[in-house]
Structures are given as structure tokens and as C-alpha cells.
Amino acid sequence: xxxxxxxxxxxxxxxxxxxxxxxxxxxxxxxxxxxxxxxxxxxxxxxxxxxxxxxxxxxxxxxxxxxxxxxxxxxxxxxxxxxxxxxxxxxxxxxxxxxxxxxxxxxxxxxxxxxxxxxxxxxxxxxxxxxxxxxxxxxxxxxxxxxxxxxxxxxxxxxxxxxxxxxxxxxxxxxxxxxxxxxxxxxxxxxxxxxxxxxxxxxxxxxxxxxxxxxxxxxxxxxxxxxxxxxxxxxxxxxxxxxxxxxxxxxxxxxxxxxxxxxxxxxxxxxxxxxxxxxxxxxxxxxxxxxxxxxxxxxxxxxxxxxxxxxxxxxxxxxxxxxxxxxxxxxxxxxxxxxxxxxxxxxxxxxxxxxxxxxxxxxxxxxxxxxxxxxxxxxxxxxxxxx
Numbered sequence: 001x002x003x004x005x006x007x008x009x010x011x012x013x014x015x016x017x018x019x020x021x022x023x024x025x026x027x028x029x030x031x032x033x034x035x036x037x038x039x040x041x042x043x044x045x046x047x048x049x050x051x052x053x054x055x056x057x058x059x060x061x062x063x064x065x066x067x068x069x070x071x072x073x074x075x076x077x078x079x080x081x082x083x084x085x086x087x088x089x090x091x092x093x094x095x096x097x098x099x100x101x102x103x104x105x106x107x108x109x110x111x112x113x114x115x116x117x118x119x120x121x122x123x124x125x126x127x128x129x130x131x132x133x134x135x136x137x138x139x140x141x142x143x144x145x146x147x148x149x150x151x152x153x154x155x156x157x158x159x160x161x162x163x164x165x166x167x168x169x170x171x172x173x174x175x176x177x178x179x180x181x182x183x184x185x186x187x188x189x190x191x192x193x194x195x196x197x198x199x200x201x202x203x204x205x206x207x208x209x210x211x212x213x214x215x216x217x218x219x220x221x222x223x224x225x226x227x228x229x230x231x232x233x234x235x236x237x238x239x240x241x242x243x244x245x246x247x248x249x250x251x252x253x254x255x256x257x258x259x260x261x262x263x264x265x266x267x268x269x270x271x272x273x274x275x276x277x278x279x280x281x282x283x284x285x286x287x288x289x290x291x292x293x294x295x296x297x298x299x300x301x302x303x304x305x306x307x308x309x310x311x312x313x314x315x316x317x318x319x320x321x322x323x324x325x326x327x328x329x330x331x332x333x334x335x336x337x338x339x340x341x342x343x344x345x346x347x348x349x350x351x352x353x354x355x356x357x358x359x360x361x362x363x364x365x366x367x368x369x370x371x372x373x374x375x376x377x378x379x380x381x382x383x384x385x386x387x
Contacts, residue, residue, distance in 0.1 A: 058226040065219035114170040261313040269359030278318040283345035288330035297382035302356030
């Protein structure tokens with residue numbers, strides 16, 4: 001029968017845990033809730049600081065990206081200028097090459113003319129020197145008078161002088177064209193050098209543009225990440241504010257209950273009717289909350305439960321007090337349900353439950369207990385403060 005009773009009780013306990021499932025805060029009390037509010041406020045401030053810091057990083061990233069975009073616009077403008085300059089140089093080189101081609105054609109013609117003139121002149125000179133006697137005799141016999149003789153003789157001399165003058169003229173023309181070709185070739189080389197320099201400058205500029213574009217993209221990714229982080233932190237901040245508001249509301253309710261309990265008329269232990277299984281339930285709760293504490297600490301935990309049963313502010317039964325929502329951490333964690341399923345309570349825990357259920361209290365009218373925190377006063381027994 002005893003095993004059957006425990007099994008039934010275990011199912012009841014598990015059902016009670018399921019019915020009371022909710023966000024859990026162990027051993028809720030005004031002091032503890034106040035501590036949680038302070039901790040939540042600190043977390044909220046840290047979140048706000050992270051948002052502020054990230055916003056500063058975001059502003060810096062936006063400013064840097066804007067500066068890079070301005071640099072990129074200037075670089076692209078320079079690239080357009082260099083590209084236009086390159087086009088102009090290529091046009092100049094094309095024109096220069098045509099001029100050189102034309103000059104080379106002229107030079108070839110001049111050289112041929114010079115050659116032809118030279119050959120004609122040399123023929124006449126050779127003729128005059130080799131056949132001079134015959135030539136002068138012909139002139140002598142052809143002349144009708146002395147005047148004609150002088151004229152014909154001057155004609156021969158003039159012809160020789162003309163040939164020499166034309167040869168020198170063609171020679172100078174050829175030299176002038178050669179000089180022009182040399183100058184054009186030099187100018188073309190200069191243009192090619194300028195083109196190479198401009199091409200290199202363009203290549204370097206394009207590398208800078210590519211690098212700057214990459215940085216703009218990287219800062220864009222950075223900005224997206226900062227904005228994502230801020231959105232997440234702002235969502236967290238909104239949740240923290242909601243939690244703080246809920247904690248403050250809970251704190252006010254706990255203060256009200258605490259004051260109400262202190263100012264209320266409590267029942268006498270003789271007025272309490274304990275149900276079957278209350279001793280078993282209370283002993284296992286004492287085990288979960290104070291199994292490693294000294295016996296006085298175990299009695300004190302039992303006394304807190306019974307004090308709540310006696311107070312009109314809390315449920316009027318042992319099970320009602322223990323399973324009241326968000327009051328005892330072993331209920332929410334499932335430790336109590338496990339302890340009940342295997343009866344983890346020691347004899348010391350049962351003795352402490354018996355003392356508390358008899359009406360004895362070694363902590364007066366305390367209805368709360370917890371591990372010590374700064375600023376919390378009360379009765380300290382073992383590792384708990386009762387208040």
C-alpha cells in the first residue's frame with residue numbers, strides 16, 4: 001500500500017508541476033526581486049552602452065565609406081582624364097606616323113630626283129671633258145661671227161653651272177627631308193614614351209580604383225553588420241525593458257503581500273488540518289532546499305512553509321504553498337518531483353517536517369529564505385537567511 005500511495009502521489013506531483021508550468025523565479029521575495037531588477041537594469045544599461053558604441057562604430061564606418069566614395073569619384077574622374085589623354089596621344093602618334101610615311105615618300109622622290117640630276121650632270125661633264133675639242137670646234141664652225149661664238153661659249157658654261165646648281169638644290173632638298181624625317185621620328189618616340197607613361201599611370205590608377213572599390217564594399221558589409229547588431233541589441237533592449245517592467249510589477253505585488261502578511265491575523269496551528277501526504281511532501285521539499293544544511297536549517301525551511309500556511313496571504317494548505325507559482329525552485333526545476341518519486345528525504349528531513357507541522361518555528365514569522373545577499377538582513381542559519 002505504501003508503494004502504491006507513493007506512486008499515486010508522484011503522479012499528482014507531476015500533474016501539479018505541469019499545471020503550474022510558467023517562467024520561474026526561485027523563492028520569490030521582495031528583496032530577491034529587487035536584486036533581479038537591479039541586475040536587469042545593469043544588463044539594460046550594458047545593452048544601451050553596446051548600442052551607443054555600435055552606433056558610434058556605424059557612424060565612423062558611414063563617414064569612412066562616404067570619404068572613400070568621394071575618393072572613388074575623384075579617381076574615376078582622373079581615369080577619364082588619363083583615358084582621354086591616351087586617346088589624344090594615340091591620335092597624335094597616328095598623325096605622326098602618317099607624316100613620317102609621307103615624308104619618307106617625299107624623301108624617296110627627292111633621292112631619285114637628286115640621283116637623276118647627278119647622273120645627267122655627270123654625263124654632261126664627262127662629255128665636255130672627253131669631247132671638248134670636238135665641242136669647241138663645232139661651236140667655232142657654227143658661229144657666224146665672234147659675237148655668236150662668245151654667246152655659244154657662255155651657253156655651254158651656263159649649262160654646266162645650271163646642272164651644278166640644280167644638283168646642289170636637290171641635294172639640299174634631300175638633306176632637309178632627311179632632317180624632317182629624323183625630327184618626326186624623334187617626336188614619334190617622344191609620343192610613344194608619353195603613351196607608355198600614361199598607360200602605366202592608367203594601370204596604377206585602375207589598381208587604386210579597384211582597391212578603393214573593394215574598401216567601399218567592405219565598409220558596406222561592415223555597415224550592414226553594425227545595423228544588424230544594433231537591430232538585435234534594440235530588440236534585446238526592448239525585451240529587457242519588458243522584463244524590468246514585469247519585475248517591478250512583481251516587486252510591488254510581493255511588497256504588498258509581505259506587508260499584508262505581516263499585518264494580518266494568522267491562524268493557530270491547531271486550526272490547520274493536514275492532508276495525507278503533507279509530511280511526505282514537506283520532508284522531500286526540505287531535502288531539496290536544505291538537505292545539506294544543519295538540522296536547524298532544515299527545521300527553518302519547514303517553518304517557512306508552515307508560516308505561509310498559517311498566514312491568510314498564502315494558500316491554506318501545505319501542497320498549495322509548495323506548488324504556488326514561482327515560489328520554490330525545486331518545483332520549477334523538477335528536483336522535487338524526482339525526490340518524491342524515489343523518496344530522497346532523510347530521517348532528519350522527516351524530523352524537521354514533524355517539528356514544523358507541530359507549530360514550532362525557529363525563525364519566528366519569516367515567510368521567505370534565500371542565500372545571503374548584500375543588504376539583506378534576517379536570521380542566518382547555515383547558508384540561508386530567513387526573513
